[in-house]
Amino acid sequence: MTLYIRNARHLDAAVDLFVDGPRILTMTPAGHETPPEGCEIFDAHGLRLFPSLTDAHVHLREPGFEYKEKISTGLDAAAHGGFGQVMCMANTKPVNDTAAVTRFMLERARESHPDGPRLYPVAAASVGLKGEALTPLAELRAAGCVAVSNDGRPLESAELVRRIMEYAADLGMVFIDHCEDPHLARGWLMHEGDVSGMLGVKGQPAAGEAVQAARDIMLAEYLGLPVHIAHVSSRLTVDLIAWGKARGVRVTAETCPHYLLLDETALEGYNTLAKVSPPLRTADDRAALREAVASGVVDILVTDHAPHAAHEKDETLDLAPCGLTGLDLALSLTWELVREGALAEADVHRLWSRRPAEIFGLPWNGFAPGDPADFFLFDADETWRVTPGSLRSRGKNTPFLGRELHGRVRHHWLGGKALF
Template sequence: MTNPELVVRKAVWKGDEVDLLVADGKILNIIPSSDAMYEGAEVVAARGLLLMPSLTDVHTHLREPGFEYKEDIRSGLTAAVHGGFSNIMCMANTDPVNDNSVITDEMLAKAKAAFPEGGPRLFPVGALTKKLEGKELSPMHELAEAGCMAFSNDGLPVKSSEVFRRAMEYASDTGRPVIDHCEDPYLEVASGMNEGKVSSLLGLAGQPDVAEASQVARDLLMAEYLDMHIHLAHISCRKSVDLIAWAKKRGVKVTAETCPHYLLLTEEAVHGYGTDTKVNPPLRTADDVVALLNGIKDGTIDMFATDHAPHAAYEKEVEFMIAPCGISSLDTALSLTWSLVAAGKLTFDDFIRMWTTAPCETFGLPLNSFNKGDVADFFLFAPDEEWTLSPENMHSKGKNTPFMGQTLKGRVISHFLSGKKIV
């Protein structure tokens, strides 16, 4: 057997105390813990910390180029690696829009410059249409060759079903899936508030759940007709979960994500008009939260995503209806979703599937399942360590989160990417 270069000793993996052996940036073996000596190997004492495969985020807004005052690639990837993430897929709504290979190349170069010795991997998502205008298809083959792993008009859903059909067909030729932000463009777009009792009490214009579900239905029918894969972004409501479950039973090639805030908050959080609760799609009802959790358990919802959307403080310090939508999430997503495991609402296996296995398998990204030869992306995790979220301990430039000031549980102690300690 090849001699290990790194030994992580006395870590806990699925309830067992283990030693992890790493060589050449790959998993060599994972074995019951022992006092065996490995000549020349670096030894890391895990001291009973949980061993976790690195997480993957398929839906992140890193803002660069064009909006570096909100976030830049360096700060976003720094937040990601401290938050447990190794793979980041960043959306195209930059300025200029990532609708040509020059922008894609620039993003990848910035990521490499941020971590020249190796760090979180950046996988750009190319624009589905030029300038995200929903009219003319982007040069998807050029974008795919430059390194884009998927295509999306995220934030500006394509109004025309004909254009969307052609975009799916063109994307299919590249072997890259389409990620769709499902939102009826004529039903209170980006209002940031669910339409219902709370919106009526607060006097805010709200977006009904049917605005999301109607576009989900369109996409599912289109995917079935074309026999092509569609990935549905940030699912937030029961109607959408029911539609996706129906489609999967019919054999439609669909995958879907949801976000931590849709599982931990409801529209009730908007009382007080706090703009950090304004997201798109909006926070829904307690019944929608139940449906999403059940959808995770039965496989209807395939994966988590952060929808990390950092903003400058002054942009959120305005009236609710004119504030931008979005929550800064890379720093907190791990702890927030781990709380669902700690509460017994999700299992450890659910957690690993949602954050690691499904996103990597769906989008063809480096995956660590702790099998021999897997990329050695992992972190040591203290599940019971408490920390209070503050602007000072967030690595993202965006401090816009409704969880600010709350005590969270679970923290990354050290993070290794391709066998090298990054944090």
């Protein structure tokens, strides 16, 4: 089956894309070639052509918390959000610390989405995420895990972190660390600053993230091994990552669209929809993160997609869980940054497609001959309002409810097959 996409916009150029089965054949300036007879022709009418995105940090909740999200609904939200592959974290019930759980996740994905998006499980770093004993990483790797993380449970023991880094590297896996000192401001509800003082609630200082990021960077330098810092939220951590990179440390990092668009003031009025971990910090931290993402100090964007049931967020700030839903919104939120001039369209390709694939050893589409035919068409001019009904995820928990956004995915192909 051959497919010819014509009149698409790719970065600043009008292009035609020729797809042969699951692979890219050519991408040429629009109108320079005549499509061969017998192929399917699709006129993109000037829609923007993007490679399918990779989300390296999602929570799909299954097994164990299907009332929040199922693998099937999470992958549906991913497909319509432009994601061709997602890496799901291990904080399920049971925890993904055995090959049986990994195989269960992959089977659920194949059953519900045989043509994708593709699911890549992330192995638990410690048994039960308890931070005590290493998991059987070789078994988890063989079952299909592509990385390792203790997810939202910070690891206290530097010795254990060292062994995880070594074990993971031997298996070709990257260690993703949620950096948070578990003793500094234990029981925090938000960032420690002016807003927490005004609200009279306990906050966590930016140092709570930075001290463990510094530990990880120094261990990575000593061992000569990679480490990936999850969902960076503060200027202090950005400075440490830049310092490590300048020294040649194999450190990479991620942040999320909400840290680039919101700050601590989003929690005024005790807004539980803006309660996330790590917390939204100051406007200065937000500005530093924007600079770091644009410059490449922070390598990639992720959603940290964390769906919750409505009744769980409809609680007081101390009882509501951390997290927001992200797969439906991430691309449109990133496009807001492009519209503002904080990012370029080429940055979207780098942050959401090329660099995640490079860091975690996943396939990606650079539109070169032979690349996987994973791509979508994006209407940058379409406006839409974020409502519970506009989100395909089971989780409707986002502080962006009611906001008008620009840009939606109109058509998506994976392996040359149309998803919608």
